[in-house]
Amino acid sequence: MAEQVSLLTKKSSANKQKTTYSYEEAFEAAKAYFKGDELAANVWINKYALKDSQGLIYESNPDQMHHRLASELARIESKYPNSMSEDEIYDVLKDFKHIVPQGGPMTGIGNNLQISSLSNCFVIGSSGKADSYGGVMKIDEEQVQLMKRRGGVGHDLTHIRPKGSPVMNSALSSTGVVPFMERYSNSTREVAQDGRRGALMLTISIKHPDAEEFIDAKLDGTKVTGANVSIKMDDKFMQAVKDDTEYEQQFPVESDNPVYTKKINAKNLWNKIIHNAWKSAEPGILFWDKIVSEAIPDHYADYGFTTISTNPCGEIPLCPYDSCRLLALNLFGYVDDPFTKKATFNFEKFKVHAGIAQRIMDDIVDLEIEKIDRIIDKIESDPEADEVKSTELNLWLKIREKSIQGRRTGVGITAEGDMLAALGIQYGSKKGIEFSTKVHKSLAIEAYRSSVHMARDRGAFPIYETQREKDNPFINRIKNADPELYKEMEKYGRRNISMLTIAPTGTTSIMTQTTSGIEPVFMVSYKRRRKVNPNDKSSRIDFIDETGDSWEEYNVFHHNFLKWLELNDYNPDEVTKMNDDELKKIIAKSPYHKSTANNVDWVSKVNMQGEVQKWVDHSISVTVNVPNDVKEEIVSDIYLAGWESGCKGITVYR
Structure with a gap:
């Protein structure tokens, strides 16, 4: 422990060793790092700076x-062979410019001052029939034990008997x-994770007789407030909705001999789902047949890799007791x-870094196993x-x-x-969709190439078998795109069972000072107010509150819109003070025009x-934003389009 701390010390201006920083010291240093961005500085200190269990700050x-x-x-x-040096790794991490570990890895790597996992997400469950109170309580404890180590958790309720089923106890x-x-949900709300509550996803199959009750559970806004909920839709149900059957x-x-069956009108239940999603953005929709048919780990179901639920944001479908x-x-x-006529995407650098990113992620698996050993x-x-x-010990084993x-x-x-x-x-344009697809195809191929080369140098994941995966649609897309890579995979195997996702990057994007994940910019500008002295003739008074205080309104801009302004000879300080009409004219000239969350066409987004x-x-975590006054029929159209477009899940927010 002392060695770990000594590595993180620095000399103060008085030339004395200093092992900890006050919040104020860290804030000022971080604010300078982020060029005055107080939000980014606060996020970094509160979530990612090295701390011990008493909250002392070491960075x-x-x-x-x-x-x-x-x-x-x-x-x-x-x-391992062909190892990267510390300097080479630092170069791709520095300044948040290229490769950015998220959440648990950023917080926990190299932190021996706390005992926690590096994993962002887990799914838990039970093998076989497990809807007794013993089974329910086991899952409840496992959920809490994971959340206290900072992990988000998902689990599925499809195995629980429907309401009214006979039970062998006094409840009957x-x-x-x-x-x-x-x-x-209540257990989730009780668990504190360094100032935030836990994160939970609950799922159920649309085929379960209690699916309607599950859908309605959050409707009044007072229950199940500690969980996200999503419905696992199968293709048969979706087709019944289209056919109104x-x-x-x-x-x-999943039984061939069910003990209980119930015929329903698919369209009626669908309309309830749509109404609830329109009203509260839940339940989310998971197109489960698509998820399972594309899931590479499910080819190893006999080893326990059957996908049953997702993490809280839906981008990582997982089997019980797997993590990511x-x-x-x-x-x-x-x-x-950027933002010039010479702007180009550096595919050569991107492909190299995609391979490095996959390599770093594999290193993080080793680091996570070390963390798990410490927990055990x-x-x-x-x-x-x-x-x-x-229960806790068996969970981590x-x-x-x-x-x-x-x-x-x-x-x-x-x-x-x-x-x-x-x-x-333009985001969502035909050209935009084609270019984004090209980027993600490049990422997939290079990440898989890296995993294959690591299998050659480090060994494949222990249960890898080429024949198991030969009919997987995703593997075959890789094979068709790069036949030589597939031949190498046949020869060496692959280091990682599954490796790609698109997660929401809320706090990460605050530090990269960019748009989040796959999403467009949420807003190019928004207004803030600052209190002014009404006697100061140089100030402008835009608003007087109920107490009589005077306020000036000013515009706050998306970081990269500011870069566009500067490159196009606008003075950001002057633009900050413009009225709405003047500002709209400038935004209309920018590449962010018609490319914000609220004005990207939903069809294009899907x-x-x-x-x-x-x-x-x-999978991909993405939200389709629609106007607040949108009709429920449009929400229905969005979900149906998502299914028909090959999405694995979709959420609509108005």
């Missing part, structure tokens, strides 16, 4: 963090899924001469009785096994919207998601 700026990450990643690299009949939704629900859902860590390539960082050691050394510790067997990764992107704008391409999804082996 004052992200550059120190990037050196911490590079040092640990280089330590893992040194175990089952209460169905809704009370357990509330239990899991009956659909049969049953329990057990996330990393994003900052697409804006690969645009040379702590559990075993805790003074509680074995019967108290058994199962997660460790899946991490070793599959070595799953989550390489993704951020700044898609800024990349297109910097190239002068089509783009469907095309990009072909080159993402997990």
Whole structure:
């Protein structure tokens, strides 16, 4: 521990060793790093700066963090042939310009001051029949144990008996899924993760007889407030909606001899889903047959890799006790001469970095296994009785096994919207969709190439078999795009069972100062107010509040829109003070015109998601924004278009 801390010390102006920083010191240093961006500085300090369990801060700026990450990643690299040096790793991490580990990896790599996992997300579950109170409580405890280590959790409720089913206890009949939704939600709200509550996804099959109750559980806004909820749609139900025919629900859902069946009008249930989604943005929709048919891990179902649910944001479908860590390539960082007529996307650099990103993610799997071993050691050394510790211990042993067997990764992107704008391409246009697809195809091929080459140098994931995957649609797209790569895969195998995703990158994009994930810019500008002295003749008074205080309104701009302004000879300080009409005229001249979340055509957004999804082996977290006054029929059309376009899931927000 002392060695770890000593590596993170710096000399103060008084030439004395300093091991910790006050919040104020770290804030000022981080603000300088982010060129005055207070939001980015606060996010970095609160979520990613190195801290111990007492909250003491051991880093004052992200550059120190990037050196911490590079040092640990280089330590893992040194175990393998053709290793990258610490300097080489640091060069791709620095300034958040190219490769950006997300969440748990950024916080936890090299942090031996706390005992936590590096994984961003987990899915838990039980094998076989497990809807007894014992099974329910086991999942509840596992969920809490993961959340206290900073992980988001998903699990599926399809195995729980529907309401009214006979049970062998004093209740005589089952209460169905809704009370357990509330239990899991409450547990999530109780778990604090360094100032934030846990994150939970609950899913259920549309084929389950309690699907309608599940859909309605959050409608009044007072229940299940600690969980996201999504419905697993099968193709048979979606076709019944289109044809306006009956659909049969049953329990057990996957049984050839169900004990309970119920015929419903598919369109009526669909309309309820649409109404609820229109009203509250939930439930989310998961097109489950698409997810499973494309899921490479499901070819290893006999090893326990059957996909059953997703992480809280839906971009990583997982089997029970598997986990994933996330990393994003900052697409804006690969645009040379952005916002000029000479702007080009540097595919050569991007392809090299895509391979490096996959390599770093594989190194992070090794680091996560080390973290899990520390967690297991702590559990075993805790003074509680074995019967108290058994659920937590078995949980981490199962997660460790899946991490070793599959070595799953989550390489993704951020700044898609800024990349297109910097190239002068309208988001959602035909050209924009084609270019984005080209970028994601390149990422997929190079990530898979990297994984194959690591299999050659480090060994394939232990259960790899070429024949198991030969009919997988995603693997065959890789094969058709690069036959030589597929031949290498046949020869050497692959290091990672599945490796690509597109996650939401909320806090990450605040630090990269770009658009988030695959999304367009949310708003080019928005207004803030600052209090002014009414006697100051140089100030402008735009608003007087109920207490009589005077306020001046000013415009705040998206970071890269400011770059466009400067490159086009606008004075940002003057533009900040413009009225709405003047500002609209300038935005209309920019590449962000008609490319914000609220004015990208929803058809284009869905089509783009469907095309990009072909080159993402997990899933994509994306939201279709529609006007607040949109009719429910449009929401229905969006979901149907998502299914027909090959999306794996979709969420609509108005």
